[in-house]
Amino acid sequence: MKKISKRRASVELIARAAxxxxxxxxxFAGKGRMMEPLQRPDVQRVNVDFTxxxxxxxxAEAHRLNIxxxxxxxxxxxxxxxxxxxxxxxxxxxxRDPEAPTRSATRTxxxxxxxxxxxxxxxxxxxx
Numbered sequence: 001m002k003k004i005s006k007r008r009a010s011v012e013l014i015a016r017a018a019x020x021x022x023x024x025x026x027x028f029a030g031k032g033r034m035m036e037p038l039q040r041p042d043v044q045r046v047n048v049d050f051t052x053x054x055x056x057x058x059x060a061e062a063h064r065l066n067i068x069x070x071x072x073x074x075x076x077x078x079x080x081x082x083x084x085x086x087x088x089x090x091x092x093x094x095x096r097d098p099e100a101p102t103r104s105a106t107r108t109x110x111x112x113x114x115x116x117x118x119x120x121x122x123x124x125x126x127x128x
Contacts, residue, residue, distance in 0.1 A: 009027050018024045050058070055069075062072045 014024050014027050058069050058072050062069045065072065067075075
């Protein structure tokens with residue numbers, strides 16, 4: 001008589017079997033319970049339609065910064081809203097973005113290109 005192994009299957013083994021279209025229900029006992037998603041009252045899900053060109057730009061920025069597309073969208077929206085409210089945004093000292101200002105805080109109310117900011121910072125350094 002052949003012995004049946006009681007060893008658990010690895011996640012990779014189950015995933016490969018599912019990818020091949022095999023029935024993987026034998027790996028699950030059916031004893032678990034369905035969990036409701038955690039609801040946060042301060043977060044609301046929305047759907048937004050973007051053009052392909054905008055998605056390509058967002059994806060390129062996400063790839064450049066090594067973050068998700070959703071994180072890029074949230075960050076950009078947050079910055080624009082902060083600018084409109086006149087808030088001061090703290091910039092991390094070690095930013096992933098090589099073009100980010102290196103000062104500890106920048107005022108977002110005065111829109112300045114990164115090139116203008118670099119020229120101004122160079123001029124300040126030359127005065128010393």
